[in-house]
Amino acid sequence: xxxxxxxxxxxxxxxxxxxxxxxxxxxxxxxxxxxxxxxxxxxxxxxxxxxxxxxxxxxxxxxxxxxxxxxxxxxxxxxxxxxxxxxxxxxxxxxxxxxxxxxxxxxxxxxxxxxxxxxxxxxxxxxxxxxxxxxxxxxxxxxxxxxxxxxxxxxxxxxxxxxxxxxxxxxxxxxxxxxxxxxxxxxxxxxxxxxxxxxxxxxxxxxxxxxxxxxxxxxx
Numbered sequence: 001x002x003x004x005x006x007x008x009x010x011x012x013x014x015x016x017x018x019x020x021x022x023x024x025x026x027x028x029x030x031x032x033x034x035x036x037x038x039x040x041x042x043x044x045x046x047x048x049x050x051x052x053x054x055x056x057x058x059x060x061x062x063x064x065x066x067x068x069x070x071x072x073x074x075x076x077x078x079x080x081x082x083x084x085x086x087x088x089x090x091x092x093x094x095x096x097x098x099x100x101x102x103x104x105x106x107x108x109x110x111x112x113x114x115x116x117x118x119x120x121x122x123x124x125x126x127x128x129x130x131x132x133x134x135x136x137x138x139x140x141x142x143x144x145x146x147x148x149x150x151x152x153x154x155x156x157x158x159x160x161x162x163x164x165x166x167x168x169x170x171x172x173x174x175x176x177x178x179x180x181x182x183x184x185x186x187x188x189x190x191x192x193x194x195x196x197x198x199x200x201x202x203x204x205x206x207x208x209x210x211x212x213x214x215x216x217x218x219x220x
Contacts, residue, residue, distance in 0.1 A: 016052040023056035034059035036183070039067065039102040039119070042093040050109050060111060061183040065121035067097040068137075070144035070155035076137050078125040081170065086138050099170070103177060116179040120170065122189040122202055123158045151189075158189030159202060171209045182206050 009017075023033050035053075037060055038044055053060070068076025076097075080087075083098045096105070099118070106116055126145030129135055144155025151158055174182060184190070184203060191201045198204060 012047060012049045015047075016049050016056070019053060019056040032058040034061055034117075036061045036063055036119075037106075039064050039097075039099075040093055041096040041102075041105055044105070044109075050106070050111055054111055054115060057115065059117050059180065059183075060106070060115050061117045062102060062106060062119050063183075063185065064099045064102055064119040065123075065185060066125075069125045070127060070141070073141060074138045075127050075129070075135065075141050076125075078123075079121050079170075081173065084137065090138065100173070103179065107177070107179075113178050114180045117181050117183040118170075118174045118179055119183045119185060120202075120206065121185055122160075122187075123156060123185075124162075125155055126157060127155065160189050160191050160195075168209075171206060175210070181210060 019033065019035070026033050033056060035057055037048065039062055044050075065079045067080060068078060080098045082100050083095065087097060088095045096102070103116065103118060107113060127141040128143050128145055130140040130142045134140065145157075147153045147155075148157040148161040150161050171182075184206070187200070187203065190203055191197065192199060194200075
C-alpha cells in the first residue's frame with residue numbers, strides 16, 4: 001500500500017504566485033498590474049506578504065473606505081481621516097480604522113510610497129438612529145438609512161445623488177505624505193452625465209489637484 005503527502009500552500013503564498021504569473025504575462029506586453037487591498041490591519045497581517053507583493057505589483061490601491069457601515073451596531077464614518085479617542089477605547093480592530101493609520105501602516109511595512117494609491121470613496125454610508133439625540137460616532141444605530149432615490153440601496157448614497165464633495169482635505173493629505181496617486185471607488189457614483197456641472201466632476205478635480213492643472217473641459 002502506497003501513500004503520498006502534499007503541502008497546502010498558505011493563501012498569502014498562493015496570492016504572491018498568482019501575482020508573479022500575472023506580472024510575467026503582462027509586463028512584456030507593456031501592461032500594468034494593480035490590486036485593490038484592504039484598509040484593515042486585521043486583514044492585512046494574515047492575508048498579505050507585502051515584501052513579495054511589491055515585486056510584482058505596479059500599483060497597490062488601498063480601499064480607504066467602508067471602515068464603518070450598517071453592519072456595525074453603531075454609527076461610524078465611512079472613511080475617517082484620523083483616529084479619535086473613542087476609536088482607541090473600542091480596541092481592535094476599531095483602533096486601526098482611519099485613513100491616516102492605514103496609509104502609515106503600509107508605508108511602515110516597507111511598501112514604496114510610489115506604489116501606494118490612496119482610495120477615495122465617491123459615496124457615503126448612513127444610519128438610522130436609535131435615539132435622535134444621540135448621533136455621534138459609536139452611538140447606537142438602528143440599521144441602515146433608507147436608500148437614496150437612484151441607487152435605492154439602504155445605507156448607501158453616491159455623490160451623484162447629493163452632489164456634495166468635501167474631500168479636498170484628503171487631497172491635501174495625499175500630497176503631504178507623497179504617495180503615488182489616488183484610486184476612486186467608483187466612477188458610477190461620480191456625475192458621469194454632467195447633470196449638475198462638468199462630467200466626472202470628482203475625477204477631474206482629483207486629477208487636476210494631483211497634476212497641478214485646471215481642467216475645465218472635463219476628461220472622459
